Amino acid sequence: MTVKKLYILSAGSCYLDQSAVNRNLPPGKLVNMPVWSFLLETEDGPILIDTGMPDSFVNNPDYYKGTKREGRLVPNMLESDTIVNVLKRVGYHTDDMQTVISSHLHLDHAGGNGHFRNTPIIIQQAEFDTAMTDDNYSPLECRLPDLQYQIIEGDYDLLPGIKILSTPGHSPGHQSVLVTTEKSGPVLLTLDGAYTKQNFENDLPFLSFNSEMAAKSLRHLKKLIQEIHPTVVFFGHDNRQASKGRTFPEFL
Numbered sequence: 726m727t728v729k730k731l732y733i734l735s736a737g738s739c740y741l742d743q744s745a746v747n748r749n750l751p752p753g754k755l756v757n758m759p760v761w762s763f764l765l766e767t768e769d770g771p772i773l774i775d776t777g778m779p780d781s782f783v784n785n786p787d788y789y790k791g792t793k794r795e796g797r798l799v800p801n802m803l804e805s806d807t808i809v810n811v812l813k814r815v816g817y818h819t820d821d822m823q824t825v826i827s828s829h830l831h832l833d834h835a836g837g838n839g840h841f842r843n844t845p846i847i848i849q850q851a852e853f854d855t856a857m858t859d860d861n862y863s864p865l866e867c868r869l870p871d872l873q874y875q876i877i878e879g880d881y882d883l884l885p886g887i888k889i890l891s892t893p894g895h896s897p898g899h900q901s902v903l904v905t906t907e908k909s910g911p912v913l914l915t916l917d918g919a920y921t922k923q924n925f926e927n928d929l930p931f932l933s934f935n936s937e938m939a940a941k942s943l944r945h946l947k948k949l950i951q952e953i954h955p956t957v958v959f960f961g962h963d964n965r966q967a968s969k970g971r972t973f974p975e976f977l
């Protein structure tokens with residue numbers, strides 16, 4: 726059994742300092758990074774991977790003004806980019822989701838988690854532990870200790886066709902997802918295991934909590950690619966792949 730459809734859903738973007746995307750570049754210039762959520766239609770119901778940016782980013786490019794992130798991270802989010810409205814476009818309500826997989830608890834991936842109070846949210850133990858105590862994680866939008874977390878450690882087969890892969894480094898408990906769909910076969914979602922194709926293929930270092938762990942996770946993903954030959958490898962925030970036309974209403 727495989728996943729019936731995988732929709733790649735556009736959920737706004739944010740401007741990030743170029744030195745975060747490529748550690749070899751000097752700081753001082755912002756680049757636009759697309760933000761994604763992924764909807765999987767399965768025999769057991771719809772499953773969402775990541776919930777995008779928080780509603781507090783909507784029409785609020787000054788969100789980080791007066792903080793240490795001012796000038797380094799600028800949200801570019803409209804009302805239509807909230808996870809509620811992103812799902813509505815595909816014909817779903819937040820309560821329809823059977824499960825949410827959180828790749829990690831950064832604001833551009835877990836910002837909408839508060840809309841899923843009754844849904845199991847799958848997260849790595851290390852990510853949960855860090856987010857609950859480290860103020861680099863937004864206490865308001867991403868800490869949320871009262872959600873229905875389903876905490877895992879390491880790789881995890883969620884359903885036939887959905888394999889969660891532990892890929893720490895960008896964050897302490899980051900996870901990527903290997904999805905096998907009816908139409909496309911194996912599809913690897915690196916999430917923030919690699920922001921861009923360049924990060925991935927040329928080993929260009931990018932923003933990470935632990936660069937050695939990040940490099941090890943990349944090696945793990947590359948080995949997997951040699952074994953299973955995915956038809957698509959989709960990166961966390963790659964502008965160029967964003968324009969290739971694989972996103973909703975298309976599906977994989």
Ligand SMILES: [Zn+2]
Nearest residue numbers: 833834917961
């Ligand atoms: Zn990200």
